Amino acid sequence: MSEQKLALMGGKPVSESLVCPQWPPVEEATSQKLVDIYWSRQWSFNGLYERNFAYNFATFHDVKYGVFMTNGTVTLQCALAAYGIGKGDEVIVPALTWLATAMAVSYLGAIPVFVDIEPTTLCLDPKKVKLAITDKTRAIIPVHLYGSMADLDAILDIAQHHNLVVIEDCAHTHGGRWRDRRVGSWGDVGSFSFQQSKVMASGEGGICITNNAETAERLFRLKHIGYASYMSKGQTISGSTSELTCYNFRATEFQAAILENQLLGLEQRLATYNQNAARLKSHLADVPGVRMQVQGKAANPQSYYALVLIFDEEPLVRVPLKILLKAIAAEGLHINPTYGAVYQHILFNLPKTKYRVAETLCPVAEELATKHCATIAHQWLGADEQTINIISDILIKVIVNAEALVYKYA
Ligand SMILES: Cc1ncc(COP(=O)(O)O)c(C=O)c1O
Numbered sequence: 001m002s003e004q005k006l007a008l009m010g011g012k013p014v015s016e017s018l019v020c021p022q023w024p025p026v027e028e029a030t031s032q033k034l035v036d037i038y039w040s041r042q043w044s045f046n047g048l049y050e051r052n053f054a055y056n057f058a059t060f061h062d063v064k065y066g067v068f069m070t071n072g073t074v075t076l077q078c079a080l081a082a083y084g085i086g087k088g089d090e091v092i093v094p095a096l097t098w099l100a101t102a103m104a105v106s107y108l109g110a111i112p113v114f115v116d117i118e119p120t121t122l123c124l125d126p127k128k129v130k131l132a133i134t135d136k137t138r139a140i141i142p143v144h145l146y147g148s149m150a151d152l153d154a155i156l157d158i159a160q161h162h163n164l165v166v167i168e169d170c171a172h173t174h175g176g177r178w179r180d181r182r183v184g185s186w187g188d189v190g191s192f193s194f195q196q197s198k199v200m201a202s203g204e205g206g207i208c209i210t211n212n213a214e215t216a217e218r219l220f221r222l223k224h225i226g227y228a229s230y231m232s233k234g235q236t237i238s239g240s241t242s243e244l245t246c247y248n249f250r251a252t253e254f255q256a257a258i259l260e261n262q263l264l265g266l267e268q269r270l271a272t273y274n275q276n277a278a279r280l281k282s283h284l285a286d287v288p289g290v291r292m293q294v295q296g297k298a299a300n301p302q303s304y305y306a307l308v309l310i311f312d313e314e315p316l317v318r319v320p321l322k323i324l325l326k327a328i329a330a331e332g333l334h335i336n337p338t339y340g341a342v343y344q345h346i347l348f349n350l351p352k353t354k355y356r357v358a359e360t361l362c363p364v365a366e367e368l369a370t371k372h373c374a375t376i377a378h379q380w381l382g383a384d385e386q387t388i389n390i391i392s393d394i395l396i397k398v399i400v401n402a403e404a405l406v407y408k409y410a
Helices: 028-040 048-060 074-082 100-107 126-132 152-162 213-223 253-264 266-284 321-330 363-372 378-382 385-400 402-409
Strands: 065-069 090-094 111-115 137-140 165-169 189-193 206-210 306-310 373-377
Touching (some): 028 253, 048 206, 065 074, 074 100, 074 165, 074 206, 074 213, 111 126, 126 152, 321 373, 363 373, 385 402
Parallel strands (some): 090 111, 090 137, 165 189
Antiparallel strands (some): 065 206
């Protein structure tokens, strides 16, 4: 593409009508189920839709048990609690993630220890994980972030060597495979979110999956105020949960029904996302100045919560990210920065005594991820070929004409 005046500087935008596919998806069949549930008056308490969905989601992952909950934060909290993790214990989390990953640790009185990410995948760096382990470390939470997968081979190896629990945070990774198995099935527990923006979305919601029967029962009791899945309402048995602090983290039948058909369509959705991600990657492959988040080395296929662009090469590295995003928006495409390092996020308010940044520090999360990365939300990857071509044109126009931004804003 030749030099052109950027829209931010008064030029003609590439598109004035680019429309992001609507999210979450809606359909008549689900709408009818919701009406039926409403009239049935069976809205909660381990109902038929919940039991079916938990079973189907676990089976989809080739895992034995699924425990459905209110969101993907309490799933992490319960997963840690199921292994007795609490006050004074340390849990390793990546420095780049949504802050829920760390808060779930903190809610139990444990200490989140932030470890840096790889500059390629933007996921937890196993070499730095090793260096952060102390005699208080009890667990690692690898997050499969945006559109990549943490190096499960290396992390599971380290965990086994140090006898640590692994909770996979799959809030961004529905349906992706690591080698021949789906993510979420590799760690002791896989934790998923179904919050409104996620690739499977029920407004709010979450699930834990595990192959361990004892863990599954503890997870169920933790979220169902002490009841086991085989107990009926009103039935109590004394003493059985005395060592667990149980909660009401129950989700409803409505959420389970919304997710039922989304699960059936997930593989098709991922195929479309992968095809469009490959298209965008190939369009941008020879454009100097931008690279993409690298997918997990054994991803097969990848699952996308977002496609991450990394602007860490000349001349774009010199353009403030805010300006770059404005320039892209002016051409017709609205994309966002990443979360940035958790402990620098405006909503993160733990006192310094309640978390630790690993001694190796987190320059990749603080510099690269915060200042040079942008995320294209997954729903764009569900768009038609023409829209994907326009997205490429916008990015290429801004990148090719970046010198003008450097001149004015750097
Ligand atoms: C990586 C990650 N972990 C955990 C969560 C928490 O999920 P929820 O919002 O369902 O509590 C999120 C949500 O955005 C997330 O992005």
